[in-house]
Amino acid sequence: MRILPQFAFVSPRLSHKMGPANRSGSACPAFSIKMAQRRVGYRSFVAAPANATATDFIACSNRMETHPMTKSFYTSLLSLALLAASTTAALGQSSPNALTFNDPNPQRYQLKARASELDPRVQAHPEIDFLIDTKEGKPADFQQAAVDTRVAPKGKLVIWLMGHNQGLFDRWNSYGLHAIRVHYANKWFSICCRENPVGEECRGNIRLEAATGEDFSSDVDIPKPDGMMERALKFVQWLAKENPQGGWDYFLTEDGNGLRWEDVIMSGSSHGSTTAARFAKHQKVSRVVALCGPRDNYQTWQSLPSATPENRYFGFSHVLDGGWTADHYCRSWEMLGMNKFGPIVNVDKIGPPYQNTRRLITDFDVDGNARRAHSSVQPGGSAGKDADGKYIHEAVWKYLYTHPVDVVGEATPPDASCIKDQR
Numbered sequence: 001m002r003i004l005p006q007f008a009f010v011s012p013r014l015s016h017k018m019g020p021a022n023r024s025g026s027a028c029p030a031f032s033i034k035m036a037q038r039r040v041g042y043r044s045f046v047a048a049p050a051n052a053t054a055t056d057f058i059a060c061s062n063r064m065e066t067h068p069m070t071k072s073f074y075t076s077l078l079s080l081a082l083l084a085a086s087t088t089a090a091l092g093q094s095s096p097n098a099l100t101f102n103d104p105n106p107q108r109y110q111l112k113a114r115a116s117e118l119d120p121r122v123q124a125h126p127e128i129d130f131l132i133d134t135k136e137g138k139p140a141d142f143q144q145a146a147v148d149t150r151v152a153p154k155g156k157l158v159i160w161l162m163g164h165n166q167g168l169f170d171r172w173n174s175y176g177l178h179a180i181r182v183h184y185a186n187k188w189f190s191i192c193c194r195e196n197p198v199g200e201e202c203r204g205n206i207r208l209e210a211a212t213g214e215d216f217s218s219d220v221d222i223p224k225p226d227g228m229m230e231r232a233l234k235f236v237q238w239l240a241k242e243n244p245q246g247g248w249d250y251f252l253t254e255d256g257n258g259l260r261w262e263d264v265i266m267s268g269s270s271h272g273s274t275t276a277a278r279f280a281k282h283q284k285v286s287r288v289v290a291l292c293g294p295r296d297n298y299q300t301w302q303s304l305p306s307a308t309p310e311n312r313y314f315g316f317s318h319v320l321d322g323g324w325t326a327d328h329y330c331r332s333w334e335m336l337g338m339n340k341f342g343p344i345v346n347v348d349k350i351g352p353p354y355q356n357t358r359r360l361i362t363d364f365d366v367d368g369n370a371r372r373a374h375s376s377v378q379p380g381g382s383a384g385k386d387a388d389g390k391y392i393h394e395a396v397w398k399y400l401y402t403h404p405v406d407v408v409g410e411a412t413p414p415d416a417s418c419i420k421d422q423r
Contacts, residue, residue, distance in 0.1 A: 002408050003408075099250045103149040109148070109243050109245070111144070111242060112145065113142070115234070118235060125226065130186075130187060144169070144180065145181075146169045147179070147246040151174060153177075157177070157179070157263060157264050158264075159264055159276075160267055162272035162273075167380060168397075171379065177401065180232065180236070183231060185210040186275065188220060192206055204299045206219055208282055210227065210228065211227060212283075233259050236252060262284055262285065264286055265289065268291070269291040273292065280307070280312075284308050284309075287314065291317075291378050292378075293317075293323065293332070294328075295323050297326065297332075297422045298423060311408050313336050313358055317362075318362050319373075320363075326422075339412050342354075342356055342409025343409065343412045344359045344361055344415075345359065345360055354399060362377065362393065378397075
């Protein structure tokens with residue numbers, strides 16, 4: 001097991017006490033320690049970074065031997081800060097204030113709303129089959145949300161980019177996660193970028209425009225109100241008013257005009273997992289969970305610099321999924337840098353924490369059915385079950401969405417048998 005170090009500069013007020021090595025940023029993590037002189041000593045306020053480890057705290061205290069406060073006291077003080085930080089660090093990042101529920105009647109809330117009713121700017125885009133109403137006149141833009149105020153909140157919001165999956169929402173809520181599904185442009189895939197060979201940036205650019213509502217592609221015209229980001233924002237703003245017991249306002253910026261993306265988990269399956277990963281390259285998020293994906297085997301966006309640290313990408317596939325057998329997923333996983341944080345682990349052979357890896361596979365019996373294999377890595381009729389009818393991958397799903405992102409496995413070299421150039 002490795003715990004990723006992310007050292008940073010410590011306050012100059014302490015650097016003279018801790019030696020030249022600290023000023024280079026190599027001795028201590030970025031503990032914020034303020035000393036206020038009092039008649040009877042010092043009063044200290046300690047804020048620890050979310051990724052700090054016990055070893056970091058001890059090393060830092062060893063550098064403080066010359067401080068008026070004793071080394072042992074510092075060790076105790078900083079260890080307490082680690083304990084406090086760990087409650088918000090479990091999913092990878094600390095937040096300004098811990099989220100707590102104030103619900104006189106704790107329960108599970110499930111809500112839905114139409115995107116077009118939350119924002120009058122929302123439009124249909126029939127040229128890419130992105131509709132508000134179906135051809136039969138039924139609503140096509142419903143969005144779902146769920147939170148369980150009986151469960152201690154983790155302060156993370158899952159944004160799901162695929163059809164609503166009740167089983168996943170149930171599990172996310174049981175983990176203490178908030179969850180929403182956003183209606184966004186995702187049917188262009190069978191309409192755009194159909195030339196052969198397809199341009200190396202064609203699909204990646206459309207994905208980014210569909211996610212952001214910004215002009216990244218000449219093949220589509222998706223304005224901001226119809227991008228995933230804005231629709232997610234409008235939905236959470238509505239949820240904060242409609243369901244204040246759920247603490248949805250926690251995910252809004254201080255002015256209420258944006259989402260705090262570093263507390264967002266982007267996730268999807270297949271096409272949706274690919275867009276989730278493409279978006280995370282552009283926007284830093286808490287983590288990405290790609291079920292049966294990402295694909296885009298002719299695209300190059302996977303190797304672009306990533307706003308989201310590479311250790312925050314997680315993937316899970318069945319070995320008979322066509323995207324796996326054709327090397328789409330192993331290609332994307334390596335281009336995203338996931339091999340730096342552990343080997344490919346078969347979850348049916350090795351149990352949690354799966355060598356702390358980011359790349360998980362299953363080979364349970366699907367009767368040789370590739371279509372079933374593709375959808376088998378999420379709760380549903382295709383998923384694996386034991387003799388009692390219980391899902392066999394419960395621990396896998398919990399790991400994917402809650403494993404501390406800074407706890408990683410050993411790096412492995414690229415797999416020469418995984419074909420990267422598929423043109």
